Amino acid sequence: MPIVPIRITEPDRPASDASTFALWQLGFRPFFLFASAFAALSIPLWALEFAGVLSRPYLSGSLWHAHEMLFGFALAVIVGFLFTAGRNWSKQPTPTGPLLAALVALWISARVLMLTPFGWAAAVANIAFPLFAALSLAIPLVTARNRRNYFFVGLLMLLACAAAVVHLAALQVIEVPGWLGIQVGLDVLLFIMVAVAGRVIPAFTNNGVSGSNASKHVAVEYAALGSLLALLVADSLQWGGPVVMALLALAAMAHGVRWLLWRPWRTLRTPLVWVLHVAYLWIPLHLGLRAGAMQGWIAESIAIHALTVGAVGAMVLGMMTRTARGHTGRALRADRFDVACYGLVFAAALVRVAVPLAIPKAAVQAVVVSATLWSLGFAFFAVRYWPVLTRPRLDGKSG
Secondary structure (H helix, E strand, O other), rough: OOOOOOOOOOOOOOOOOOOOOOOOOOOOHHHHHHHHHHHHHHHHHHHHHHHOOOOOOOOHHHHHHHHHHHHHHHHHHHHHHHHHHHHHHHHHOOOHHHHHEEEHHHHHHHHHHHHOHHHHHHHHHHHHHHHHHHHHHHHHHHHHHHHHHHHHHHHHHHHHHHHHHHHHHHHOOOOHHHHHHHHHHHHHHHHHHHHHHHHHHHHHHHHHHHHHHOOOOOHHHHHHHHHHHHHHHHHHHOOHHHHHHHHHHHHHHHHHHHHHHHHHHOOOOOOHHHHHHHHHHHHHHHHHHHHHHHHHOOOHHHHHHHHHHHHHHHHHHHHHHHHHHOOOOOOOOHHHHHHHHHHHHHHHHHHHHHHHHHHHHHHHHHHHHHHHHHHHHHHHHHHHHHHHOOOOOOOOOOO
C-alpha cells in the first residue's frame, strides 16, 4: 500500500501566498482600514485643534469635527461597502488596483487639506471624492442595467452637493449657513443606512439565527423610507415647526415598528447579528431626541450623537466586521475581539447621550470619556483587521 503523506495546515492559512499585499484587490479593504484608523485618530486631532495646539484650519471647531466624521469617516465606509456590494449586484468590476489606490489617495489628500488653511484646495478634494466614487459605481451598474441600485449613485452625488454647501459657505461664495450642508449630509447618510439595513438585517437575522422569523411589512417600509426622504427635503428647504415635528414623529414610529418586526430579541447569542439590531435601535431614538431638541427640551448635540455615535458607529463596525470576514473567506462569526470593539462603541454612545441627559453638569466629562471609548474601539478594529484586509482571501479567490 503506498504511503500517502498527511499535510497539516493551519485553518486560517491562506490558500494563496500569504505574503501577497492584497489591499487594493477590492474596495472594502483600503476604505475600511483607513476609515477605522481615521475614526480613532480624528477625535484626538479635534481635541488638539479645539485646544489651539494645531494651527486653525479654515473650518474650525465643531464644524471641522462634524465635516470630518461625515465626509471623512462615514463616507469612506459607504464607498468601500458600495464598491464591494456593487460588484456583486452588477457582476461587473468595480475599482481595484491603481484606480482604487488613486481614489484612496484623493480621500487622504482631502483629510490632510482639511487641517490646513487652503480652503479652495480642501473644497475641491472633498467635493471631487464623492463625485468620482459615484462615477466609479455608476459604470458597472449602468453596464449591467442594474436599475434597482441606481439610487445609490444619486445619493453619493447628493453627498457631494452637501459637502459643496459646507465649503462654499465657509469660503463666502454662498450666503447660507455651513451647517445646512452638514444636516443634509446627515439626512442622506441616515437614508443610506436604513436602505441598506432594510435589505441586510432581516436576511442576516434569518440566515444566522435559526427560527428568528424576521419579517417586513410593505406599509412600514414605505413609511420608514418615505418619511426620511420627506425629512431630507424639509431640511434642504430649511423648513421647521410642525411639518418637521410631524415627519420626525412618523419616522420614529415607523422605524421602531420596523425594528420590532425583525425580532431583535432572538439574536442575543449571535453578536455578528445583534450588533446591527442594537445599532438600528439608535435610529428611532435619534429621531425622537431630535424632536425633543426642536422643542428646546434637550441639547441638539445629544440628538446628533445618538445618530453619529450610536447608529452610525455601531452599524459601521457591524458591517465592516461582517464584510471583512465574508469577503476574505473567514467564518461569519464575531470573536471576542470583535465583541470588545462593539462594546466600546456602544459604551461611547451611551455615555455621550445618556449622561448629559441625566446629569447636564457632567456633559464635558461625558464627552471626554465617550471620545476615549470611541477612539479605542476603532483603533482596536484597525489593528485587528490590518492583516485581514491586507492579505489575500483564505480560500484563494480574488477580492
